[in-house]
Amino acid sequence: MKTTPATSAAPPNAPTGAAPRTETLHIEGMTCASCSNFVERALIRTPGVLRATVNLAAEKATVEYAPNQVDHAGLKAAVEQAGYQVFEPQAPAAPNVLTADEELADRKARTYLDLKRRFQVAVVLAVIIMPLSMLMLWPALMARISMPVLNYGLLLLTLPVLLYSGREFYVSAWNGLRHRTASMDTLIAVGTGAAFLYSLAATIAPGFFQRQGLVPDVYYDTTATIIALILLGKVLESRAKAKTSAAIKALIGLQAKTARVMRDGQEVDVPLEQVRPGDEVLVRPGEKVATDGIILEGRSALDESMLTGESLPVDKSVGDAVFGATINKTGSFRFRVSQVGTNTVLAQIVKLVEDAQGSRAPIQRLADKISAVFVPIVIMLAIATFVVWFAVAPAGQRLPLALVNFVAVLIIACPCALGLATPTAIMVGTGLGASHGVLIRNAEALEKAYQVDTVLLDKTGTITKGEPAVTEFITATGTEPSALLPLLAAVERRSEHPLAAAVVRYTEQQQVQTAPGEAAEATDFVAFEGRGAGATVAGRAVLIGNRRLLEENNIMLGPELEQAAAGLLAQARTVLYASVDGQALALAGVADTVRDTSAAAIRQLQSKGLTVVMMTGDNHQTAEKVAHQVGITRFYAEVLPADKAGKVQELQAEGRVVAMVGDGINDAPALARADLGLAMGGGTDVAMEAAGITLMRSDLQGVVTAIALSRQTVRTIRQNLFFAFVYNTLGIPIAAGLLYPFTGWLLSPMLAAAAMALSSVSVLTNSLRLRGFKVKG
Amino acid sequence: MDTSQIIVTLLGTGLIGFVGWFFFAAPHRVATAVAGNGGLQQATIQVKGGYSPDVVEVALGQPVQLHFYRDETAGCSEELLLPDFGIRRELPAFQTTTVELRPDKAGTYPFTCGMGMLRGSLIVR
Numbered sequence: 001m002k003t004t005p006a007t008s009a010a011p012p013n014a015p016t017g018a019a020p021r022t023e024t025l026h027i028e029g030m031t032c033a034s035c036s037n038f039v040e041r042a043l044i045r046t047p048g049v050l051r052a053t054v055n056l057a058a059e060k061a062t063v064e065y066a067p068n069q070v071d072h073a074g075l076k077a078a079v080e081q082a083g084y085q086v087f088e089p090q091a092p093a094a095p096n097v098l099t100a101d102e103e104l105a106d107r108k109a110r111t112y113l114d115l116k117r118r119f120q121v122a123v124v125l126a127v128i129i130m131p132l133s134m135l136m137l138w139p140a141l142m143a144r145i146s147m148p149v150l151n152y153g154l155l156l157l158t159l160p161v162l163l164y165s166g167r168e169f170y171v172s173a174w175n176g177l178r179h180r181t182a183s184m185d186t187l188i189a190v191g192t193g194a195a196f197l198y199s200l201a202a203t204i205a206p207g208f209f210q211r212q213g214l215v216p217d218v219y220y221d222t223t224a225t226i227i228a229l230i231l232l233g234k235v236l237e238s239r240a241k242a243k244t245s246a247a248i249k250a251l252i253g254l255q256a257k258t259a260r261v262m263r264d265g266q267e268v269d270v271p272l273e274q275v276r277p278g279d280e281v282l283v284r285p286g287e288k289v290a291t292d293g294i295i296l297e298g299r300s301a302l303d304e305s306m307l308t309g310e311s312l313p314v315d316k317s318v319g320d321a322v323f324g325a326t327i328n329k330t331g332s333f334r335f336r337v338s339q340v341g342t343n344t345v346l347a348q349i350v351k352l353v354e355d356a357q358g359s360r361a362p363i364q365r366l367a368d369k370i371s372a373v374f375v376p377i378v379i380m381l382a383i384a385t386f387v388v389w390f391a392v393a394p395a396g397q398r399l400p401l402a403l404v405n406f407v408a409v410l411i412i413a414c415p416c417a418l419g420l421a422t423p424t425a426i427m428v429g430t431g432l433g434a435s436h437g438v439l440i441r442n443a444e445a446l447e448k449a450y451q452v453d454t455v456l457l458d459k460t461g462t463i464t465k466g467e468p469a470v471t472e473f474i475t476a477t478g479t480e481p482s483a484l485l486p487l488l489a490a491v492e493r494r495s496e497h498p499l500a501a502a503v504v505r506y507t508e509q510q511q512v513q514t515a516p517g518e519a520a521e522a523t524d525f526v527a528f529e530g531r532g533a534g535a536t537v538a539g540r541a542v543l544i545g546n547r548r549l550l551e552e553n554n555i556m557l558g559p560e561l562e563q564a565a566a567g568l569l570a571q572a573r574t575v576l577y578a579s580v581d582g583q584a585l586a587l588a589g590v591a592d593t594v595r596d597t598s599a600a601a602i603r604q605l606q607s608k609g610l611t612v613v614m615m616t617g618d619n620h621q622t623a624e625k626v627a628h629q630v631g632i633t634r635f636y637a638e639v640l641p642a643d644k645a646g647k648v649q650e651l652q653a654e655g656r657v658v659a660m661v662g663d664g665i666n667d668a669p670a671l672a673r674a675d676l677g678l679a680m681g682g683g684t685d686v687a688m689e690a691a692g693i694t695l696m697r698s699d700l701q702g703v704v705t706a707i708a709l710s711r712q713t714v715r716t717i718r719q720n721l722f723f724a725f726v727y728n729t730l731g732i733p734i735a736a737g738l739l740y741p742f743t744g745w746l747l748s749p750m751l752a753a754a755a756m757a758l759s760s761v762s763v764l765t766n767s768l769r770l771r772g773f774k775v776k777g
Numbered sequence: 778m779d780t781s782q783i784i785v786t787l788l789g790t791g792l793i794g795f796v797g798w799f800f801f802a803a804p805h806r807v808a809t810a811v812a813g814n815g816g817l818q819q820a821t822i823q824v825k826g827g828y829s830p831d832v833v834e835v836a837l838g839q840p841v842q843l844h845f846y847r848d849e850t851a852g853c854s855e856e857l858l859l860p861d862f863g864i865r866r867e868l869p870a871f872q873t874t875t876v877e878l879r880p881d882k883a884g885t886y887p888f889t890c891g892m893g894m895l896r897g898s899l900i901v902r
Contacts, residue, residue: 181803
């Protein structure tokens, strides 16, 4: 291994042969600034440590060290020798995206305060400088004041604006020049710097100007006002920027701080960081669920709206999964922790949204290309402006005019508006999506959603619930359903077949009351592979299954049930046959049921001008029935799982931009094939991996929200880009004085500064307007 | 046109040419990430009015850690974007921020500041 330029940023004492590693230690026991200096020195003196900074407020030491010379234990020993402690989380702390943010927020707050102070200083001084510079408007007053004294006074007032308020611009511009890069700061530094240096020369050596036949005018007011206005823009910008990420911050803030964990039979409140998978956590009504897990005991309704956007509480009982940050409404329960830290659903949502906010939209490519060359080109244009004005203006006026227009061009140009146009809208849009249970993978998915004209729905799990339900229960004459259902449910409770679960759910929904202790227990349970199940309940032999099960047991259907079965089959139902003590007594028609919200959501999609197409593995008859029920006219029936992607392609071949909505593993190829894949919440990880948008909520309303939100976001991006382009392409020529020959208009550099400050704020404000987004319907 | 005008015109034209050359023909500072244990490739990038190095070469398929040390408070560099990897990170001033990624496709991936003024690239081979 050899040292390469990549590590050359390390100080000269960097040992060769290892890439430095950075670690953050949590120091305990520091009470004052001298303590932190002491810890810092102790760390720096440790062999192998390249750099150490101790933050007293955060109680953290950030150490950069060569891993081949010293390790974590060595660093800890150094701190302890200095008389302080290193706080170690009980177990390897799960890297927690959700808390790592706090220090950053703190720093940002301080930076903001600093910015505000610099702005305030600039404003106060600019307010004094302005009227003083305009004294020449009152010749009577001017006669009594000596010009040099006034100029020196103005110089003294301007210096703090330059050196304190505007310092950052010059430092940044200088750093950029050393790298041969130019930024916004370069423009401001060159613009204000030119105005200031000219004024300085006119103040110190007015005689030189007069000898050239020039009035030694000063532009201290321009310099100070530009800096004040640009700082105003920055203050407004940083306020607005904080709001663009408010949604994601709110999401992070949802996390519980503590959990009530069972430790050695005792209930203990512990900080969330100390909760481990396998712990048992108690949750009482009104409390927040600390992390993800599975209910072991108890039942309750949980408000999951923060994760899914679903406003109604969800009923949960033993075996159901609960998620961190959701709120327990009614009951108490105990759950076993399955995921902590970055593995929780909340953390994954946050991660997904953050990733999306970091992605670049294809629509921005042009803006990106322009911003890369923008600043140098503006500098070149400004120099050209200077040259042209100097060449054409009348002799006595040429220098001031050339200078003023040179400064105006530099100051009005605003690459910020171009740079902010897309990302801010994407940040607001994706954050907002998350709060509606719509997770957008990246900016490209957003853009695709904007172009979509056809929505292809995989029937099962999207239009329908994807779980079978008993739709009809028909009994032979003389048999009461309420008497029979408990017997059947008792058998089916022992079975693991999805159809059995449907019967159990149906029984529960009918709220059939059974006398305590009676009919509740099934004995001698037998599962007949591929046919059904049987058991003895309350001394009676119960069989439930398909027709073959009854036939094998020589049980005949009466003509009445025979006819009913034919009717159910004609309606494309799966039919369950039940017998008690050798007598066929009932039929259950089972079907996948349509979600309550599907028809309305499909109508909304259609009203947005989208063609909705359904695809299913069912036979034509069933497909037609469901399609009709939800108002779909075009559908594909009997589609094999392997052919789903082919159907997407078929639609694309018609020139359509297709959004595919699915939930299962076998949907993944179709989701990937489609222009935009939307995975439904109950869906699998594989499906989500292949999808551009994940819907946390399992209904089609999410599709409507996703498409409406994407359209609105892309519209906002377009408005922003349009504004930014037009602003710059109009602003720069006007500032250069292009209108002067026709209208006599020149743009004062101060107005240019105001325009430039407002332009980035306008773009941001437009993006923030998105927060008012509502899905109609 | 008098003498001063001719001088200004000539100087100005020269300056325009110089500005163009200065910014557009700037040489890149190229570095190769150092591979350590387990194939983890690391590189430290100083952020101060630009990225140095501004071209980082890494090997395909191995995890990469880029340590961005932001050595300034200037607002322009406060955000770091690696759009192809979906990374948007705030770089606190005078701190090292580590970005982790695993390149699985060869190519050149730009990294930029929040507004695309400062630019660098990650070359995956």
